[in-house]
Amino acid sequence: MAYNPLSEAEKIFILHGVQDDFRNDGRTRNDFRPMELQTNVIASASGSARFCIANSDILVGIKPEIDIPSPNKPNEGKIEFLVDCSANALLDFEGRGGEELASEITNCLKLTYSSPYAFDLKSLCILPKFQCWKLYVDILILQCAGNLYDAISLAVKCALYNLRIPRVTSALLDGGNVDLVLSDDPSDCDRINAESLPILMTVCKIGDYCIVDPSIDEENCSTSSAVVGVSGNKITTIKTISGGSFHADTLNNLIDLTITTAKYLNEKLLKSLKQEERQMESNKIQKCSFLN
């Protein structure tokens, strides 16, 4: 995780702030920093999104490709996540510095998308045993200001919402060769139901309390933190991501906190996505450059 030096007294100031439910930027313990999103930012990807939480800036592009299903899962498609921690985001990522964090985040996404109730891979199957879609989800960290897990999972969700897979009009097996016919109409495409896609939420324990959406400074002075994946009102992952330990009862608080907060966050996200879609349909918006 990003490293930012803090003196003991500064840490204590942050700790007391969490106790008083008044954090170093005025937020309460379960407030998020302002977020921004935009979908369909990359024309060459079939689904893309940019998501920012304060200065943590994530760009996701999805490309579907045709693959052969694995022999033990003949009627399922595939999804692969790839996180790239670019040295532009944080100098510590230079060289192989970001590799460990990248593989941690990749694994966490993989785990949280692994349940068929969270993400249904069967819908990506074209012809059982022979052809399926494989989704390559490439994630780029443009800037890092803490709370990468949340930002990335939200960005992935937005990109999957935006994803348009060409519609297969017919798939025939012809003497062992597969004959696929894709629709000629570019607007004729399949979409993924994004409503129940899981989101990850980082919870940091500072003092006796849990906080959501930690800034870099807060990440540095927390004793332990965990990532929880939530889909609807079910939990898909829990993973501790820092070395400290916490009391057994904290786990219950953590679960309660994430379930309620994630539900609210999910509602807001879907609302914003739908609003953006309506706006894009009603009037063409001129962009001067894609990052602005």
Added chain:
Amino acid sequence: MANVKINLLINKPKYSAHIEESNSRIFTTGEVITEQKDFMRGHGTYLEDGFIKSSVVGVAKQINKLISVVPLKSKYVGEIGDVIVGRVTEISKKRWKIDTNSRLDSVLLISSINLPGGELRRRNAEDEQSMRKLLQEEDLLSAEVQNVYTDGSLSLHTRSLKYGKLSQGILISVSPSLIKRRKNHFHNLPCGISVIIGNNGYIWVAPIVNVEEQGGGFAQCLDPVSKGDRETIVRVKNCIQALSACYVMIYDTSIMYAYEESMKYDVKELLNQDTMYEVGFNAKQRILQLE
């Protein structure tokens, strides 16, 4: 209930429209600043074909015969007598290395601090061994620039009761070119908190502590800060960030203006970009009226 706000980037207003015509000339890199030959070249310039040309984008500054170009973003270039806020990065023999937002780390010699227990006490070997007790790695301190070495690195001193180790509070880092040079950089603001505006772009916001009680400047108070004070500190922090986002010069009056403008909002509302810009621009307007 949690507070979640998701904005759409397609609706993001373009703040660039607010930039008014500047009356000072902006030089771009490689541009000839003056064709007269009797000038000396300073920072941000180079000499070619006998002309002084700009090596950074910024405004030209002329002091007597010395011409320099000041860029918007720069590392801190120290001058003797500047007040700075810095963070200890390393302890070595008889000195602390301090990060002061300049190109090279600055040094604080053990001989240029007031040792605890009286100003006139002789320094002994024990003091050298217990340097970590006074200032640890990652501790913050305020100090004054004592000397500038030829390579540009600074030597600091804390030989005054107002300087020393900083206790609880928030550090904000802004561009050093936004700091207005003033007689006094230590302020107790009328809203009931203190700020130290370091010339190096590090600003320290903290509750007011009585200097006499601090005793030598290395003691720390770790008692919880009252909720009221904390709220003010965080508000001032958000205001300073708003000023910095709008490129307003930062000094006690501008901070107070921004603070007053921000009062109609909740502290956490100041994190939103539109409120932030509104507060910053309103403060700027009031400063312009003053002039």
Added chain:
Amino acid sequence: MPFDTKRINGPDNTFSYRQFIDADKDEKNKKEFTGKRNDNRELLDHRKIAVQLNAITKAKGSCYIENGNTKIICGVFELREIAKSSRYNDKGQLYCDFKYAPFSRETRKSVTENEEKSLAMSIKLALESLVCLHEFPNYQIDVFIMVLEDDGAVLSTAVMAAGMAFVDASISCFDIITSSTIAFIDGIMVVDPTSEEEDIANSTNPPENHGTITISSLNSMDQISQVIFNGFIEPQLLKDAKKQLLEINKVHEIYLKKVVSMKIIKEHRET
């Protein structure tokens, strides 16, 4: 799949014949959970564990552990000073290497290097709150874990193996670390699952409320040092599982303490 050049690799592009057996089976013949377990255990029973300390002579401390058919060997090696070129650390650093033996599972090398790395990371995080790292400033401690056979609950067994290896190496620790796993199949808690039960819990069409959870804990202070869950589940069930897991961990703790003291007594007699 990433290619490990340090080992002898089998030919590419081969498949285990077992994969095709499973694929050809009808949905009906699929492994199904009947509520009764293969080894006649009750749902809430864990398997017996057997621990042997000092299993590797070259290591500073080591431990061989069997949990049913799951067999893991772990070694902790001598402290090394971290090279001066990197940043000074006022705490010791753990390096954890976790590998599956190629023949440890039904299909050869079915675990990717990434998954191994992620498990290594989880074990490392669990151990960080166990070892008194502040006593080893700027030192690195290497832990090597090898899974010889995987029959479920690998992570929890490995955490205990590593914890015991630290004890065997006489490296200061705060407590004894214990860990256990629960699988959920259709909302039913299955304690200490075998690999078959784990497969059902995370298979391609699991019933709702499925998944596996592993909790590592330091029991004297009621501290949880590591949690990992994946699946899809009602929050309340997780809370129940946590309670159950902490109880099992307490049982393990009693046994592990006995192993350690027996070893000391034995060594004392021999000298």
